[in-house]
Amino acid sequence: MRQGRARTVRHPRHVAIIMDGNGRWARARGLPRSMGHRRGVEAVRAAVRAAGELGIEYLTLFAFSSENWRRPKDEIEELLGLLKHFIRRDLADLHKEGVRVRVIGGRDDLSADIRSLLEEAENLTRDNSRQTLVIAFNYGARDEVARAVKRIAEKFAAGEVTLDALTADYLGEHMDTAGIPDPDLIIRTSGELRLSNFLLWQAAYSEFVFMPCLWPDFDRQSFEDAIAEYASRDRRFGGLSREIAS
Template structure:
């Protein structure tokens, strides 16, 4: 059974209000972290150095989100298409993620951050999967910020798996095809337990979503920055918060 529209499912979350109505702080910010390789190459460094600096930027981003009162932060950490990269780069990325889960988890926990994973974590090695499971379990009851890592994630694949779940329910006679609506699809996406993003940010100057949260971003505000991800810090986070605060979200309605 559908849990109802997102607006009612998450209506208990208090947010700062804009003058004249509307939220001045996005409840959910989603980030496409792009530019690690270009950052490294511009400095004559190996790509792994860019990923390490990018991981430091993630820490700053999480702290900034907490300070600004953001409740949900989703990071496009590894797309389903990233498996096309070299085995060396994939190894660097997974080793770095495993390192930060081992050595930075306590800091996240102390900040009240809940860590969760969407995508296909089963495609990674058992050591990383174990670290992810441990991190999710340790932070399960934290409520300050929900940090979602999209790992081996693709927006189209998410919609496909949702369609398959509903097809099984139709085949079993639990629902009819005519009863399927948007709320029902919401409930079988991997993001069913969090609100849709209010703001999607991409760094590095690219202006596309690259298969990230396609269904969920239907009415998100989009911000594309020229800054490369390793240079994304507190000032840049504050900048996108300021840009969001002056946006007028109409959700298809006429301007007031």
């Protein structure tokens, strides 16, 4: 059994997770991929619960990539069904616990029932303030930037904004994550060492922790281990390290 670290750790305000490895988890056990996704949903519930207990204010989960539409139709239907089930089953509890749900990603091409479900989750929990759960659904970072630039270009064409106003901060205000602090820590499971088009703009100064465990095996101890690793880092944001500065 892994031993937790006893020392007090510095907690990140915002943790984002790339939940990877459901399919490999299932394949290693001779199970269909659908079983891996279902166990992955259980890991989502555990992660949301652990984040709240650990005092994480913002938790962002990469639930469905805009590239995932390329997967087999039956797997897409399974993933969409699990999303619907998660929201319908867990939304009331999240609301009761004071969790605000925020969804990022493109919505124009989504079916009406999915769009309605996402809006219901956001509207019901809009005034909650204990914790924010950000669900990245039909999300791709490059698409997010393109949509933000398009919105700004429309404002510029209408004479609502000048060139002088087109700063990095102004662009950030048009991202899906406007009003949400950038992630302090980004965790990826399954041992893969890449961002996979996730929060490219927001990750400029994030710390990365890549974990070998597959997502269905990610538990409270895994979360604590990632936070402990984060706490050991010297975040400089382009400045000097604490040792050099002192």
